[in-house]
Amino acid sequence: MEYRDNVQLDQSRVRYGGGGGGGGRGRLAVGGGVGGLVLLLLVVFLGGDVGSLLGDGGNQAQQVASQPDCDNTSDLGERPECRWTVYENALTTFWEGEFASGFEPPAGMMIFTGQVDTACGTGTSEMGPFYCPGDTTIYLDSEFTARLLAQLGTERSDVAELYVVGHEYGHHVSNLTGQMTKARQSGNDTGPKSAQVRLELQADCYAGVFFANTIKDPTSPIESVTQDDLDRIVAAARAVGDDHIQQQSSGRVVPESWTHGSSQMRQYWTATGFQSGDPNSCDTFSTDELGG
Structure with a gap:
């Protein structure tokens, strides 16, 4: 993946450290592109929902590196951590253009380590990346995300990270x-055609739509996505399939417990979004053809 030179960046929505979001059990957090291996295994094999596993808040967040100065894509050479600002800016630029009116970007993207307070409760690194609708913030531990991708059978790369954030x-x-x-009105049902899985597949599709369009935008900080990058995106989608994770962790696949969809389903919908470039192609709720 190539970055465009000399593009001004807005780093106001990318934050580092803990705090924010207000603690308490609050609203349910939505599972990430990676799915949070530890949390997912708890849900799959022990039962229960993500909201109850988030804890009850508290001020136990650990501080990470201070906020880097990321004003321009030219800063990436000396400060590679500025890539998170690039990801956020590229996504916001695309999606605000898809809404005729009323678009509000996420309140922010929080890069943290250890624990962090959110409006959905206490988030931990081991949950993997997640989105909290209560404070409309994306949370992730960059180092843990890299290790988790490796554990699931794919390597860290900028494009794999961007797939996760795009999801x-x-x-x-x-x-x-x-x-x-x-989707939530259907409760905590699971399985290949459940509302939970459809919501996750829709997020995969939206990630694919973003990739297809950002490289066509001459103002985007993302200049190009190569075939190798596409292969890495496919590998990341495969790695975070419920069947792949279950096979790795227990040696057996239990479709009835799926919350994110199989590797094949996740690859199918990421590709659907990329090939169409149209968010309207991502209506996973009105079809029984989910690519499984």
Whole structure:
């Protein structure tokens, strides 16, 4: 993945450290592109929902590196951590152009380590990246995300990270359109055609739509995505499939417990979004053809 030179960046929505969001059990957090291996295994094999596993808040967040100075894509050479600002800016630029009116970007993206207070409760690194609709913020531990991708059988790369962040941003889009609320009305059902899986597949599709369009925008900080990058995106989607995670962790696949969809389903919907470039192609709620 190539970055465009000399593009001004807005770093106001990317934050480092803990705090923010207000603690308490609050609203349910939505699982990430990676799915949070530890949390996902608890849900799959022990039962219960993500909201109850988030804890009850508290002020136990650990501080990470101070906020880097990321004013321009030219800063990436000396400060590679500025890539998170690039990801956020590229996603916001694309999605605000897709809404005729009323678009509000996520309140921010929080890079943290250890624990962090959110409006959905206490988040931890081991949950993997997640989106909290209560404070419309994306949370992730960058180092843990890299280790988790490796544990699931793919390597860290900028494009794999951007797929993960693009998926979380997709949850924000579903939140804005009301699809997230509708999905929750069905309760905590699981399985290949459950509302939970459909919501996750929609986020994958939205990530694909973003990739297809950002490289066509001459103002985007993302200049190009190569075939190798596309292969890495596919590998990341495969790695975070419920069946792949279950096979790695227990040696057996239990479709009835799926919350994110199989590797094949996640690859299918990421590709659907990329090939169409149209968010309207991401209506996973009105079809029984989910790519499984």
